[in-house]
Amino acid sequence: MTSFGFSLLATNGAARRGRIASAHGTAETPAFMAVGTAGTVKAMTADAVRATGTEIVLGNTYHLMLRPGAERVASLGGLHRMADWPGIILTDSGGFQVMSLAKLRKLDEVGVIFRSHIDGSAHHLTPERSIAIQHALDATITMAFDECTKFPATYDEVAASMRLSMRWAARSRDAFARRDGYGQFGIVQGGIFPDLRAESAAALTDIGFEGYAIGGLAVGEGQTRMFEMLDVINPLLPDHRPRYLMGVGTPDDLLGGIARGIDMFDCVMPTRAGRTARAFTARGIFNLRNARFADDARPLDPGCPCLGCARHSRAYLHHLFRAEEMLGSMLLTAHNLTYYQRLMAGARCAIETQTFEEYAVATREGWARGDD
Incomplete structure (x- = not known):
């Protein structure tokens, strides 16, 4: 034991x-x-x-x-x-x-x-x-x-x-x-x-x-x-x-x-946000209910391995929430938890390589830049 x-x-x-x-x-x-x-x-x-x-x-x-x-x-x-x-x-x-x-x-x-x-x-x-x-x-x-x-x-x-x-x-x-x-x-x-x-x-x-x-x-x-x-x-x-x-x-x-x-x-923030159409990403927080995503064919967060990012577009996620389909909450909750876990994994790696301060600065700069 x-x-x-x-x-x-x-x-x-x-x-x-x-x-x-x-x-x-x-x-x-x-x-x-x-x-x-x-x-x-x-x-x-x-x-x-x-x-x-x-x-x-x-x-x-x-x-x-x-x-x-x-x-x-x-x-x-x-x-x-x-x-x-x-x-x-x-x-x-x-x-x-x-x-x-x-x-x-x-x-x-x-x-x-x-x-x-x-x-x-x-x-x-x-x-x-x-x-x-x-x-x-x-x-x-x-x-x-x-x-x-x-x-x-x-x-x-x-x-x-x-x-x-x-x-x-x-x-x-x-x-x-x-x-x-x-x-x-x-x-x-x-x-x-x-x-x-x-x-x-x-x-x-x-x-x-x-x-x-x-x-x-x-x-x-x-x-x-x-x-x-x-x-x-x-x-x-x-x-x-x-x-x-x-x-x-x-x-x-x-x-x-x-x-x-x-x-x-x-x-509860990442899971609660996922059920209310808010997504945490490397470029800040997105609200997938916003009309600007209706025709956006890009993945939610490029490089994210979650199912929502790997298989679906921002437009599809927007549609799911507009149509009140439960799949939207499922996909976005999984995405947000994946984002949090990737943030932690990056922090662990940065501490090991003595670069945590640089990692934190770069991460915050990404949030500040916002969406392209």
């Missing part, structure tokens, strides 16, 4: 090139993880996700505990078997969704009592219950249960929220069933306050996790402030553990995060 581990293979400034080893295979970093909240990446088969170069997918505790139920997933062989994904699966703890989606929430030291956004049924989610659900799902990487601090919030509100999350992190660690090849990540909180971020990072490293996530960013504070927080947090985290920036983001966010030492990212 393979132990869960992280190997740092190269650095270029603060940028890191690494590899995660687990019970469900390996993943190269920097990595972008596809979001499969309810056990599926929307509009994609598992084979289609694999074809993009994706090596890690996400599931979500909150959504899967409500439907179809963690025990049912376990009885069907776990999420890997049920979703046809034998590779690495990371499960979010459900804390964000409880705060953003659930009804009639009541939070205390023990956990959160809430009502389902689906049918109004009552549930009690605690650190112990969240970890047990993630275990039942057979998550390769389990996330500690935390409170998602609102933004904006006062210093005292952020401090109280962060310290509650640190107490929950300790309970999450105690509840985690340690197995070869499986890992658990703690989540750094503290809003936009450097001293609170430092306190959180210290508390988590004292507990000890297989990896460390950074939560509570990309929630309205802006890219500049997010990068400022990364400059504070990353030097405080262990070099020999992966660093995961949660819920981020745009391609430009990814380049900035990598430059500051982030190893892992996830975001």
Whole structure:
């Protein structure tokens, strides 16, 4: 059985090139993880996700505990078997969704009592219950249960929220069933306050996790402030553990995060954009609903190996969205995930060759040039 581990293979400034080893295979970093909240990446088969170069997918505790139920997933062989994904699966703890989606929430030291956004049924989610659900799902990487601090919030509100999350992190660690090849990540909180971020990072490293996530960013504070927080947090985290920036983001966010030492990212942006006719390309973002594409026979993004670019024209993709055909969402979602994975592959190569800064500059220049 393979132990869960992280190997740092190269650095270029603060940028890191690494590899995660687990019970469900390996993943190269920097990595972008596809979001499969309810056990599926929307509009994609598992084979289609694999074809993009994706090596890690996400599931979500909150959504899967409500439907179809963690025990049912376990009885069907776990999420890997049920979703046809034998590779690495990371499960979010459900804390964000409880705060953003659930009804009639009541939070205390023990956990959160809430009502389902689906049918109004009552549930009690605690650190112990969240970890047990993630275990039942057979998550390769389990996330500690935390409170998602609102933004904006006062210093005292952020401090109280962060310290509650640190107490929950300790309970999450105690509840985690340690197995070869499986890992658990703690989540750094503290809003936009450097001293609170430092306190959180210290508390988590004292507990000890297989990896460390950074939560509570990309929630309205802006890219500049997010990068400022990364400059504070990353030097405080262990070099020999992966660093995961949660819920981020745009391609430009990814380049900035990598430059500051982030190893892992996830975001619904590429898949959600694919379902709404927006395409990420080497020349910026296109809206395929625009009339200018109606007679454009060129591929969407020359050089992209995805099915939409290799087999179809911009005009055809435009037609699919205008006709409200589901194939448009399928092709563009696959394209966007492929674009994100190619961006990550380029970053890994650039770090290995000590040219990451040049790679980032050239990539941003391509976006700025726009379409020919």
